[in-house]
Amino acid sequence: MARTLKVAAAQLGPIHLADSRRRVVARLIDLMHEAASAGCRLVVYPELALTTFFPRYWYDDLVETDRFFEREMPGQETRSLFEEAKRLGVGFHLGYAELVRESGRTHRFNSAILVGADGVVIGKYRKIHLPGHAEHRPNIPFQHLEKRYFEVGDFGFPVWRAFGGILGMAICNDRRWPETYRVLGLQGVEMVLIGYNTPTRNIYYPEPPHLCALHNDLALQSGAYQNGTWVVGVAKAGAEDGQELMAGSCIVAPTGEIVARALTQEDEVIAHECDLDLGAYIKNSVFNFAKHRRPEHYRRIAEQVGARVEV
Amino acid sequence: MARTLKVAAAQLGPIHLADSRRRVVARLIDLMHEAASAGCRLVVYPELALTTFFPRYWYDDLVETDRFFEREMPGQETRSLFEEAKRLGVGFHLGYAELVRESGRTHRFNSAILVGADGVVIGKYRKIHLPGHAEHRPNIPFQHLEKRYFEVGDFGFPVWRAFGGILGMAICNDRRWPETYRVLGLQGVEMVLIGYNTPTRNIYYPEPPHLCALHNDLALQSGAYQNGTWVVGVAKAGAEDGQELMAGSCIVAPTGEIVARALTQEDEVIAHECDLDLGAYIKNSVFNFAKHRRPEHYRRIAEQVGARVEV
DSSP states (O other), rough: OOOOOEEEEEOOOOOOOOOOOHHHHHHHHHHHHHHHHHSEEEEOOOTTTSSSSSSSSOOOGGGGGGGGEEESOOOOOTTTHHHHHHHHEEEEEEEEEEEETTTTTEEEEEEEEEEEETTTEEEEEEOOOOOOEEEEEEETTSSHHHHHHHHSSSOOOOOOEEEEEEEEEEEGGGGGGGHHHHHHHHTTSHHHHEEEHHHHHHHHSOOOOOOHHHHHHHHHHHHHHTTOOOOEEBOOOOHHHTTTOOOOOOOEOOOSSSSHHHHHSSSSEEEEEEETTTHHHHHHTTTTTHHHHHGGGGHHHHHHHHHHHOO | OEEEEEEEEEEEEOOOOTOOOOHHHHHHHHEEEHHTTTTTEEEEEOOTSSSSGGGOOOSSSGGGGGGGEESSSOOOOTTHHHHHHHTTTTEEEEEEEEEEEEETEEEEEEEEEEEOOTTTTEEEEOOOOSSSSSSSOOOOSOOOOHHOOOOOOOOOOOOEEEEEEEEEEEGGGGGGOHHHHHHTTTOOSSEEEEEEEBBBOOOOSSTTTTTHHHHHHHHHHHHTTTTOEEEEEEEEEEETTEEEEEEEEEEOOOOOOEEEESSSSEEEEEEEETTTTTTHHHTTTOOOOOOHHOOOOOOOHHHHHHHHOOO
């Protein structure tokens, strides 16, 4: 019998600074209803799906960012999402800013959770590849302060057996790194869930804007193909208080083909019935890791951080 | 002053079993003339550019394949190519089957050399990711016996300072593996030269034929973008004694964009004046490895060969 999972990518339009958590959760629930009506069993929301992409703003004191963070999940304002998921019998993936007290210290992570159709959290991922910078740069059009507001994730890249398959998570900039997919691929991943908030404008270099979408697609499609896995990429899109984020949410097959694509920069559901066995022929032939990989020649990847020109 | 390198991808049409080495070298020289006339300083030929793609044939005794291998480079039949390169003042990259006596034993590799504009060999690479199988499979339309006819390369993925930049090499199936580009990228590579012989038909799975080209492009483009490097992909193309090889040779910019593409399945030169500094903005921002990579979470890549499902 075919192992299939109908998944929804629930793209979000902009969330402005003034938008309340309550209003955002109502939008998430609307999207969940639409996905459930279409027969989806899993709804994938973007990175930082409860707030605006606040790393674009400088705050002198980290405490000023506390209002963007969740202290518990579910919390008072998100509980209705979990309850609705349980009522509808659908699971979901949600990105959010996580504030936690651990070992007597406050930690802030850019996190995502996978929640089962019973409304119970199955697993959590904390973003590893934090992009941007930590210092204030007043001379660029907006900030990208993830290195200031978040710590590097400390869970690695785990996978979970859920929804009939082997699922993994990654967040935004993680998706550009082939290491992300490969570490998941080495654990047999069959579907990778990835939310993102990606400014359409490159603040470091006058790059032609069309490259933003090309790079997103290349990363998701190659990651899918090179590991024989489904990839669900979900954007927060459109202009948040005037600052534009890239749309183009998509579902990518293990063949590297984009099988569903969002067309708007607004709240939008796209869905696909994914055959979780489709990647098997790739994992068993061209990307049969056991037969073809040569880790003795990959040592630099795990032993070296930056590039080193030695010639 | 701009650091530029005008490079030619010299695609080859089919080489049949009956074609003499002399005839093939004459074709290589014709392509070199065309590239030199266009102002190119480096000509990139495909994998196994002197013979047919013989791993499609089963030979009971390895010695029967000796006629496909070179014992010295240059040898009697290839010397004219080196002499012509020197006369024209162009360098070249050439893939060939290498037979060598080392430590009292005969070794066979799928190799490539980089030759300077003075006709002297700068460096050699031996293919690491050997695809296919080692045993005879009489029930498939053709064989893919690289695992029988070649040993795994023993040089790793070196880079060389040459032609004004930092150059690396890979061969055919190497290009599908993000590890290849990353090991080169960690050494600051600015241009990767890759020849290939890729059957258009998947012998393991009834895969739609259009995927062959998609997968080639995805691998080359993502490898270029994710390491901020030029990639020159060069095919041996067309039907060799009736067995079709994929064409589509291309030159890929560090932005991941294809800037030149072969249009035929025959001998064809495409060229591009490559700005070797173009990748610097990528290496300094989104793929600034020193700032963003997290090798502590990549250990599986270098410590584990095959996929392991542990959940």
